[in-house]
Amino acid sequence: MGFGFGQRRGGQLPAELTSFVGRVDELTQVRAAFTYARLVTLVGPGGVGKSRTALRAAAGLGERFPDGVWLAELSALRDPELIPATLAAVLELPEQSGMAPLDAVVAHLQGRRLLIVLDTCEHLVDACAMLSDILLREAADVCVLATSRQPLDVPGEHCCPVAPLAPDDAVELFAQRAASVVPGFAVREGNREQLLALTRRLDCIPLALELAAVRLRAVSIEELVARLDDRFQVLTGGRRTALSRHQTLRTAIDWSHELCTPAEQLLWARLSVFAGSFELAAAEQVCGGGELPVGEVLGQLIGLVDKSVVQRLGESGNRYRLLDTLREYGAERLGAVEGDGGAALRARHFAYYRDLGRRFEEGFFSDRQPALHRAVGAEIADLRAALEYAYATEGRAAEGLRLAARLWPYWRASGALSEGGYWMEKGLELVPEDCTARAWGLLATGAFAVWTADLATAVERMALSLESAVRAGDEEVALFAEGYASGLAALCGEETGLAALEDVRRRMLANGTLLGLVVMGYEGALLRAVLGDTEGALDLCGQGLARLEGTGERQIYGSTLMAQGLVQWLAGERAAGVASLCRGLEAASEVDEVLVAAMCCHGLAWAAARDGRQVRAAWLFGYAENARRLGGDPIGMLPTLLEQQEATRKAVREALGAGPFERWHAVGARLSGQQVLDAVRADVDTPGRPPAQRGGRRATGADVLTRREREVAVLVAQGLSNREIAERLVISKRTADAHVEHILAKLGVGSRTEIAAATEIAGVAEAG
Numbered sequence: 001m002g003f004g005f006g007q008r009r010g011g012q013l014p015a016e017l018t019s020f021v022g023r024v025d026e027l028t029q030v031r032a033a034f035t036y037a038r039l040v041t042l043v044g045p046g047g048v049g050k051s052r053t054a055l056r057a058a059a060g061l062g063e064r065f066p067d068g069v070w071l072a073e074l075s076a077l078r079d080p081e082l083i084p085a086t087l088a089a090v091l092e093l094p095e096q097s098g099m100a101p102l103d104a105v106v107a108h109l110q111g112r113r114l115l116i117v118l119d120t121c122e123h124l125v126d127a128c129a130m131l132s133d134i135l136l137r138e139a140a141d142v143c144v145l146a147t148s149r150q151p152l153d154v155p156g157e158h159c160c161p162v163a164p165l166a167p168d169d170a171v172e173l174f175a176q177r178a179a180s181v182v183p184g185f186a187v188r189e190g191n192r193e194q195l196l197a198l199t200r201r202l203d204c205i206p207l208a209l210e211l212a213a214v215r216l217r218a219v220s221i222e223e224l225v226a227r228l229d230d231r232f233q234v235l236t237g238g239r240r241t242a243l244s245r246h247q248t249l250r251t252a253i254d255w256s257h258e259l260c261t262p263a264e265q266l267l268w269a270r271l272s273v274f275a276g277s278f279e280l281a282a283a284e285q286v287c288g289g290g291e292l293p294v295g296e297v298l299g300q301l302i303g304l305v306d307k308s309v310v311q312r313l314g315e316s317g318n319r320y321r322l323l324d325t326l327r328e329y330g331a332e333r334l335g336a337v338e339g340d341g342g343a344a345l346r347a348r349h350f351a352y353y354r355d356l357g358r359r360f361e362e363g364f365f366s367d368r369q370p371a372l373h374r375a376v377g378a379e380i381a382d383l384r385a386a387l388e389y390a391y392a393t394e395g396r397a398a399e400g401l402r403l404a405a406r407l408w409p410y411w412r413a414s415g416a417l418s419e420g421g422y423w424m425e426k427g428l429e430l431v432p433e434d435c436t437a438r439a440w441g442l443l444a445t446g447a448f449a450v451w452t453a454d455l456a457t458a459v460e461r462m463a464l465s466l467e468s469a470v471r472a473g474d475e476e477v478a479l480f481a482e483g484y485a486s487g488l489a490a491l492c493g494e495e496t497g498l499a500a501l502e503d504v505r506r507r508m509l510a511n512g513t514l515l516g517l518v519v520m521g522y523e524g525a526l527l528r529a530v531l532g533d534t535e536g537a538l539d540l541c542g543q544g545l546a547r548l549e550g551t552g553e554r555q556i557y558g559s560t561l562m563a564q565g566l567v568q569w570l571a572g573e574r575a576a577g578v579a580s581l582c583r584g585l586e587a588a589s590e591v592d593e594v595l596v597a598a599m600c601c602h603g604l605a606w607a608a609a610r611d612g613r614q615v616r617a618a619w620l621f622g623y624a625e626n627a628r629r630l631g632g633d634p635i636g637m638l639p640t641l642l643e644q645q646e647a648t649r650k651a652v653r654e655a656l657g658a659g660p661f662e663r664w665h666a667v668g669a670r671l672s673g674q675q676v677l678d679a680v681r682a683d684v685d686t687p688g689r690p691p692a693q694r695g696g697r698r699a700t701g702a703d704v705l706t707r708r709e710r711e712v713a714v715l716v717a718q719g720l721s722n723r724e725i726a727e728r729l730v731i732s733k734r735t736a737d738a739h740v741e742h743i744l745a746k747l748g749v750g751s752r753t754e755i756a757a758a759t760e761i762a763g764v765a766e767a768g
């Protein structure tokens with residue numbers, strides 16, 4: 001299975017892979033600062049530990065923010081215009097027709113109490129400052145924790161300087177890192193003075209200490225101190241005057257660089273071309289060649305990992321990254337080690353990610369599709385860098401536009417239509433001549449307009465795409481655009497539209513145009529259904545599913561099941577409709593497809609309401625509308641579905657009452673895709689249970705809680721504080737605190753918001 005649709009790593013705080021040392025004062029300052037300031041910026045030089053400190057502080061602030069702590073990592077982002085879209089993706093926001101990402105972010109945040117962590121702002125400081133200022137002014141209960149080498153200079157900002165570690169903490173950090181290099185290493189009476197001398201020489205800067213600790217593989221602590229002391233005295237002319245902290249870190253990196261072999265130094269410089277993390281295959285294909293043959297890249301990469309220059313990531317350790325400071329250093333060296341200044345390297349980097357886009361397209365109708373979706377998601381920072389390179393390099397713009405258009409299934413699945421549209425619009429401006437790339441770009445942006453209910457733009461782009469494809473001689477795009485144009489004409493009331501669409505489908509079938517055929521199949525089915533031809537709509541869905549069966553393709557397969565389920569529901573085939581929607585939801589989860597998941601949940605909410613399960617309907621609506629808001633759904637262009645949606649939503653709200661409806665709607669909006677999928681699976685697996693007791697029981701659900709804990713969980717889900725729970729149940733505040741802690745542990749969740757979600761899924765709420 002996939003990672004859970006809609007989960008783009010979200011804003012989850014990453015697990016700490018190494019121990020955290022010191023920073024007690026800084027953490028206390030941050031906690032105190034948020035009692036009177038809403039923007040707190042951790043300021044300090046590179047390598048001093050701002051990001052680690054911010055993440056630790058954010059983890060400890062969760063109880064203050066019932067709507068969560070959300071991390072936006074900006075180090076790999078280079079285009080300031082993408083910051084709002086990046087934050088929207090972190091918050092897992094839907095695309096909305098006619099609404100810019102920044103407006104969508106602001107609308108989402110209003111009325112919510114949450115903390116946003118903007119990590120590594122210095123290279124985008126103006127854009128981060130503007131964003132923070134807008135958020136503070138427009139969303140009264142939102143706070144921002146930023147890290148930067150300089151203040152954002154926003155009104156109301158409170159800056160907390162992150163200084164180098166205290167001497168004792170620096171020694172402790174060095175000792176812990178040294179112990180991972182030399183088993184048994186510890187601070188003792190015999191080495192304490194040397195360790196203090198070493199940490200003083202390195203100004204107690206964490207990154208410098210970690211780089212130095214690696215040297216213990218080759219030398220003793222005494223020799224390490226002596227060598228470092230000699231180096232610093234040379235740099236200061238033998239005087240005892242101290243270097244600035246910037247120079248100290250630079251010197252530590254210089255020293256680490258000089259201790260690398262020439263081949264490792266070359267690889268370090270070449271790896272700086274990667275904007276984000278990378279796999280071994282990427283490092284070999286991009287960085288191998290010339291003085292560093294491809295076959296030697298792995299060995300040199302291992303050497304850089306051993307020297308703490310490159311980090312291994314993930315449970316399997318199959319991805320790597322350079323810390324920002326070390327990437328910047330490598331980039332400075334790149335021009336010196338490459339005769340062409342790195343031009344050939346950057347061209348290879350682009351070629352690698354252009355080929356990833358090609359593989360994504362070519363493997364679409366295969367069982368490799370889910371893995372390719374995950375690969376694109378993991379490489380998105382470098383795909384952006386590749387697009388930037390293409391648009392800035394003469395003769396490459398058309399290739400960049402084609403790459404952006406090839407990624408349309410990813411942009412849709414991940415709910416990133418704004419970003420995908422941004423890259424394609426940029427390419428369309430640079431590629432005015434008719435060609436395949438332009439035709440695809442116009443087609444994809446037109447399809448995006450369809451999926452966000454922007455009818456006028458959709459009609460315009462499909463006409464332009466058709467014209468461009470015909471002039472470029474691209475029959476596949478021409479048929480695709482003609483099919484969309486015909487369907488849109490039918491939607492607008494033109495009598496010949498459906499006949500024209502059917503003619504296009506016949507030509508696609510004759511030409512073997514599978515993508516257009518199946519897309520036109522499920523979208524044509526929805527169109528026929530709203531125009532009253534449910535029999536024809538179901539026939540189209542059946543044909544599409546038959547063509548996709550056995551291919552391993554999941555995105556269009558899930559889309560077709562979704563369409564089939566909605567049409568079956570409209571046709572009165574309620575049980576069959578629910579079964580199709582559940583299968584569509586399952587398929588959507590394998591490629592993290594938020595649009596299809598949302599549409600399936602709309603239909604499942606209708607079914608829950610019909611069964612008298614109003615709470616379930618409310619949280620399904622909450623999830624669906626948060627994942628893809630109605631204003632941006634294709635459902636907004638389909639009157640029959642829209643009427644069904646609005647009528648059911650109104651009925652559920654009236655049945656529950658406004659307050660309970662909004663509460664459960666909010667619970668659903670906070671559910672992850674995986675939680676929704678688990679709930680639906682469990683409900684399907686237990687069809688004989690009474691409706692009021694179904695709702696998705698998990699192994700870690702209601703049955704592991706005591707009666708009193710169930711009572712507490714229901715009150716938590718209703719939004720009560722621990723003090724209010726204590727008053728309601730006539731128990732002490734301490735007892736209420738303990739119950740909540742036990743519930744967190746038993747349900748395997750990390751926040752009060754997740755208790756609300758987990759108790760609903762566990763059936764506690766409806767049973768209560």
